[in-house]
Amino acid sequence: MSNGLIITTPGMLWVSADDIVALASAIHQVARDIEAVHGVVSRITVSERDPFTEALRSVPALSLHPISVALGEMVREADSLGVALDRYASETADQERWRISSWEVPRERLLTLMTVIVGRGDVAEAARNGDVSHAARALLGNAGPHWVRVDAVGGGESAVIRATSIAGRVGRIPEGDTPIRVERYQTAPGVWESDVYIAGTQDWGLGSSTDPFDMESNLALVAGVSAASLVAVHAAMRKAGVRSSDRVHYVGHSQGGLLASRVAESGRYVTGSVLTVGAPLGTAPASGEYPALAIAHTDDLVPGLAGAREPTGRTIVETHSGSAPLDVAAAHSREGYLHTAERVDESPARDSFPEWQGSQGEAVTFSARRERG
Amino acid sequence: MTTAATDAREAAASLRRVAAQLGAHSLGTYWRSPAKDACEAELVDLERAAKTAARKLEIWADQEGAASARAQSL
Numbered sequence: 016m017s018n019g020l021i022i023t024t025p026g027m028l029w030v031s032a033d034d035i036v037a038l039a040s041a042i043h044q045v046a047r048d049i050e051a052v053h054g055v056v057s058r059i060t061v062s063e064r065d066p067f068t069e070a071l072r073s074v075p076a077l078s079l080h081p082i083s084v085a086l087g088e089m090v091r092e093a094d095s096l097g098v099a100l101d102r103y104a105s106e107t108a109d110q111e112r113w114r115i116s117s118w119e120v121p122r123e124r125l126l127t128l129m130t131v132i133v134g135r136g137d138v139a140e141a142a143r144n145g146d147v148s149h150a151a152r153a154l155l156g157n158a159g160p161h162w163v164r165v166d167a168v169g170g171g172e173s174a175v176i177r178a179t180s181i182a183g184r185v186g187r188i189p190e191g192d193t194p195i196r197v198e199r200y201q202t203a204p205g206v207w208e209s210d211v212y213i214a215g216t217q218d219w220g221l222g223s224s225t226d227p228f229d230m231e232s233n234l235a236l237v238a239g240v241s242a243a244s245l246v247a248v249h250a251a252m253r254k255a256g257v258r259s260s261d262r263v264h265y266v267g268h269s270q271g272g273l274l275a276s277r278v279a280e281s282g283r284y285v286t287g288s289v290l291t292v293g294a295p296l297g298t299a300p301a302s303g304e305y306p307a308l309a310i311a312h313t314d315d316l317v318p319g320l321a322g323a324r325e326p327t328g329r330t331i332v333e334t335h336s337g338s339a340p341l342d343v344a345a346a347h348s349r350e351g352y353l354h355t356a357e358r359v360d361e362s363p364a365r366d367s368f369p370e371w372q373g374s375q376g377e378a379v380t381f382s383a384r385r386e387r388g
Numbered sequence: 389m390t391t392a393a394t395d396a397r398e399a400a401a402s403l404r405r406v407a408a409q410l411g412a413h414s415l416g417t418y419w420r421s422p423a424k425d426a427c428e429a430e431l432v433d434l435e436r437a438a439k440t441a442a443r444k445l446e447i448w449a450d451q452e453g454a455a456s457a458r459a460q461s462l
Contacts, residue, residue: 041409048406049438052399056445059392079396082444089437096430103427
């Protein structure tokens with residue numbers, strides 16, 4: 016069961032509402048079952064009664080006729096419900112397609128509004144023209160070199176069992192003061208694989224924050240230029256001992272997803288897979304040489320902030336977060352995506368991703384701090 | 389027990405199974421729309437109707453059994 020997920024693989028889109036279709040099929044069967052009962056009841060003949068005894072009854076005898084009529088009505092209702100569910104499954108698919116396409120424009124309008132608030136005419140013009148990466152670059156100006164300090168926390172390495180499910184991996188994305196987590200596993204003598212988990216934006220400040228996972232880095236990544244958070248991820252990987260020959264599996268939420276995509280495409284390491292949730296990937300490429308899975312909520316504004324999505328080699332899973340209308344924070348939260356990841360584990364989209372073994376390895380988490388040069 | 393009462397009891401049992409099947413189904417919590425609400429309401433109505441019809445058939449079977457027994461005793 017894919018449980019209402021919209022899965023886009025390179026070259027195709029299919030909306031699976033197969034739980035609804037399965038229910039519709041079950042209801043059609045229910046209609047046939049009730050029809051069979053109706054047939055049995057309509058054939059029942061009442062035994063001959065003694066009129067004298069019947070006359071003494073305190074409660075009138077129940078007639079089968081109204082029950083038979085009710086059963087006939089139930090057959091019609093069940094058939095009608097089955098048809099309604101079939102139609103609902105089909106319309107749900109259409110509505111979700113429409114919702115995805117209709118969110119694109121408001122998201123770009125949001126960026127325009129943001130730039131208007133900032134008051135930069137050149138940025139607003141770029142945004143109006145739909146070129147989000149140019150707008151981000153104009154807004155950012157010349158950021159200059161990034162000075163970032165990365166430190167292992169919690170006394171360095173700790174033993175860990177590798178996460179093997181999509182949900183298990185999303186659940187390991189760090190938050191707060193330790194935005195990067197690197198796990199290393201020896202899969203054969205001398206052969207190492209690394210799992211790199213990257214947090215999303217921690218500080219929404221622009222140009223004044225000491226946290227490299229801030230809005231400035233967001234804009235830099237969307238603009239396609241170097242970002243302080245990107246420098247931090249590379250530094251943490253280097254400190255954790257990740258080598259260029261290592262196969263690396265990246266997992267990131269929000270800005271962390273965009274970072275994961277950028278590092279994966281950098282060619283600096285051998286990319287094993289990329290898993291992103293709620294990431295503003297926009298035109299970020301995915302070469303298709305490794306499995307890439309992007310999960311995005313249709314009511315989450317962030318995935319669209321990098322502009323219209325270009326066809327890439329990644330598999331995309333989209334679904335509504337189930338959050339209340341306009342609760343954009345819940346729709347974008349890591350917890351919300353964790354819940355969706357559990358559904359993805361049960362869906363066909365899971366097949367497009369590696370099967371990891373639950374081997375033992377070592378984990379290190381890192382803090383990161385921007386230092387002005 | 390007469391054939392009619394037995395048939396009615398079996399029909400009632402079938403309807404109880406149908407009601408249980410309807411009660412076990414869910415449209416999930418991920419989709420929200422008026423169409424879904426309408427489908428869920430119909431599902432609940434159908435389950436309730438199946439239980440009501442089953443109960444009436446059971447009462448009818450009891451009455452039919454008793455009436456038949458009286459008729460035979462006279």
